[in-house]
Amino acid sequence: MEKGKIIELYRKMLEIRLFEEKVFELYGQNIVPGTIHLYIGEEAIAAGVCSNLRKDDYIVSTHRGHGHCIAKGARLDMTMAEILGKKTGYCRGKGGSMHIADFSVGMLGATAVVGAGIPIATGAGLSIKLRGTDQVVACFFGDGAANQGTFHEGINLAAVWKLPVVFICENNLYAMGTCQSQVMLIKDIAERATAYGIPGVSVNGNDAIAVYETAEKAIKHARHGNGPSLIECKTYRHKGHSRFDPATYRPKEEVEEWLKKDPIQNLKRQLLEKGYLLNAGMAQIEREVNDIIEKAAQFAIDSPYPPPEEALENVYA
Amino acid sequence: MSMHNGDGKMRVITYRDAIREALLEEMKRDNTVFLLGEDIGRCWEGAFKVTKGLAEEFGDERVRDTPISESAIIGTAVGAAITGMKPIAEIMFGDLTTLAMDQIANQAAKIHYMFGAQAKVPLVIRTPFGGGVNIAAHHSQSLEAWFMHIPGLLVAVPSTAYDAKGLLKTAIQGSNPIIFCEHKLLYPTEGPVPEEDYTIPLGIADIKNEGEDLTIVATMFMVHKALNAARMLKKEGLGIEVVDPRTLVPLDKKTIIDSVKKTGRLVIAAEDCKTAGVTAEIAAMVAEEAIDYLDAPIRRVAEPDTPIPFSPPLEKYVIPDERRIIKTIREII
Structure with missing residues (x-):
């Protein structure tokens, strides 16, 4: 992976991290309605995968979707405005944190129903095949979704029809408070790919370069008409499932161990070791990212709420 | 028959053939229209033979046999609909829409609204309801009212060959998800249908x-x-x-x-x-x-x-x- 690409990847991951920290801060100030599911700790996955995608490629996202939006190129200010329920948000305040979409960059939307995005991604893949373009779909979902029927139905259909979809399982080991070993006997969800006759691979989801390179292969495979793949990214969410969930169901030692594997610190170390960036360069990037996030947050805070009667609009096209 | 425009000739055809004609005409008119469902292709041509001959006419790519995966049928149709295609999904029996209910009620119905009108979901779901053929509790229900209760869905309930063809053409040309309810006992019923092209607007009794x-x-x-x-x-x-x-x-x-x-x-x-x-x-x-x-x-x-x-x-x-x-x-x- 070339130097410029790695630095870009780092910047994107930092954008996601600082954005999420800002969301958490605003949530604490009671500015964010409803609930939030933060992507902190999983940044390498969205950034590593989406760095391989073109603007006209598609992604399908989940309730933990802010990172996917940012990685695919959605605007930070409109994303933040949507999270705050403002009129200037991507969905004019109709969607909120769990239902953001930006069709202008191929972000086909987050669905808050676990596993529901999988067949939708298959459908976008079918659309690509029928229209005869060389686009690709990346479909993000968690370990919880791997136990839904839609996982089986959607991946099987994509496999049978050889559709250009890359299924990305973000395995953060917990579906809400339920740990993986309680609900499946296998350790590697990637093994399930065998059942559909497609390639499946497990990768360290906290290693951005490893994710990038694994996704690169799968995306090329899909773009060249060779069908779908399943990539399992092993990761961990630094925060609880949602809001102020203290995540006490996770052993303290486990949390500490994973915090040491922070994907951003990980990549930062590699950049410094390789001499791609010096401390001054790092600080410069951090300042720039901080600045755009502050601006995005201010834009969202200053934006008006939608007029109440807009609730009745756009039920039908 | 007040919605029929023009003086074209009428002929008597079945409800089943009227639906097939609508599919055929719209697939000819618009190459983004395609069909997917269980056993709708050349091997079986639909449990009620509605898609007879269509795979031969348009090929297996546009008349797609699916696995028995209702959730994937509708989910796939939704994904295709929001990325430029006009899918027509067949669910073999109305009772089996229950297997795809999340995709119908939470995804298809809500995407346009929930994403602030960024996307349209031009999706037709054809499915037969109704009893009267002694196939009991899993293949005879009438669930039309379920779909009336989901804002974002349209619901058509044609009773004649003429209405079925005209409404289905409107549904296919539209921009919203629609549950196109057919009735098993109506498939063989006959009625006058114009030879010329026509549509019937939704919401006109x-x-x-x-x-x-x-x-x-x-x-x-x-x-x-x-x-x-x-x-x-x-x-x-x-x-x-x-x-x-x-x-x-x-x-x-x-x-x-x-x-x-x-x-x-x-x-x-x-x-x-x-x-x-x-x-x-x-x-x-x-x-x-x-x-x-x-x-x-x-x-x-x-x-x-x-x-x-x-x-x-x-x-x-x-x-x-x-x-x-x-x-x-x-x-x-």
């Missing part, structure tokens, strides 16, 4: 029989039972007006209310369960908006709140027939 004394609002196969009842009562000098809404969402309230204003009496007949059903919604609407015009209480003809039983005498007992319609009419006239 059709007065299938004019009368002065009582209004029956009926849907799908019940329209034909209501027409039979009207013919029988005509011999007694009673004029029964049969109003067929043709679509439940949108519902043509005006035509129903205008008819009630004229007759002062209302019976509503549909094949689904009585509680929270099609008849309940229409009764509530008339009670709310036109109660002053009623000279008698509203009466409903619907199925009792039971699953559809198997044994012929049991099934016959729960599905309303002409006799029940007439008995109900006599209660208020």
Whole structure:
């Protein structure tokens, strides 16, 4: 992976991290309605995968979707405005944190129903095949979704029809408070790919370069008409499932161990070791990212709420 | 037949063929239209043979046999619909829409609204409802009212070949997800259909029989039972007006209310369960908006709140027939 690409990847991951920290801060100030599911700790996955995608490629996202939006190129200010329920948000305040979409960059939307995005991604893949373009779909979902029927139905259909979809399982080991070993006997969800006759691979989801390179292969495979793949990214969410969930169901030692594997610190170390960036360069990037996030947050805070009667609009096209 | 424009020739074809013609014409007109569903391709051509010959005409890419995966059928159709295609999904029996309910009710219905009108979901879901062929509780339900309860979905309930073709063409040309309800017993029924191209707008009821004394609002196969009842009562000098809404969402309230204003009496007949059903919604609407015009209480003809039983005498007992319609009419006239 070339130097410029790695630095870009780092910047994107930092954008996601600082954005999420800002969301958490605003949530604490009671500015964010409803609930939030933060992507902190999983940044390498969205950034590593989406760095391989073109603007006209598609992604399908989940309730933990802010990172996917940012990685695919959605605007930070409109994303933040949507999270705050403002009129200037991507969905004019109709969607909120769990239902953001930006069709202008191929972000086909987050669905808050676990596993529901999988067949939708298959459908976008079918659309690509029928229209005869060389686009690709990346479909993000968690370990919880791997136990839904839609996982089986959607991946099987994509496999049978050889559709250009890359299924990305973000395995953060917990579906809400339920740990993986309680609900499946296998350790590697990637093994399930065998059942559909497609390639499946497990990768360290906290290693951005490893994710990038694994996704690169799968995306090329899909773009060249060779069908779908399943990539399992092993990761961990630094925060609880949602809001102020203290995540006490996770052993303290486990949390500490994973915090040491922070994907951003990980990549930062590699950049410094390789001499791609010096401390001054790092600080410069951090300042720039901080600045755009502050601006995005201010834009969202200053934006008006939608007029109440807009609730009745756009039920039908 | 008031919506037919022009003087073109009519011919008599079945409801099944009318639907097939609509699919064929729209697939020819627009190459983003494609079909997917279980056993709709060249091996079986649809459980009710609606897609007969279409795979040969358009190829297996546009007439796609799927695995028995209803959730993936609809989910895949949704994904295709939001990225430039116009899928028409067939769910072999209406009862099996339950297997795809998240994709229908949470995804297809809500994407346009929830994403702030960034995307449209031009998706037609064709599926047969209704009983009367002794296939019991898992293949005989009428769930139209479920879909009326989901904002974002349209619901069509054609009762004739003419309506089925014209409404289906409108549905395919539209921009919204629509549950296109067919009725198993209607497939072999025949009716006049123009040779020329035509469409029927959604939300326009059709007065299938004019009368002065009582209004029956009926849907799908019940329209034909209501027409039979009207013919029988005509011999007694009673004029029964049969109003067929043709679509439940949108519902043509005006035509129903205008008819009630004229007759002062209302019976509503549909094949689904009585509680929270099609008849309940229409009764509530008339009670709310036109109660002053009623000279008698509203009466409903619907199925009792039971699953559809198997044994012929049991099934016959729960599905309303002409006799029940007439008995109900006599209660208020």
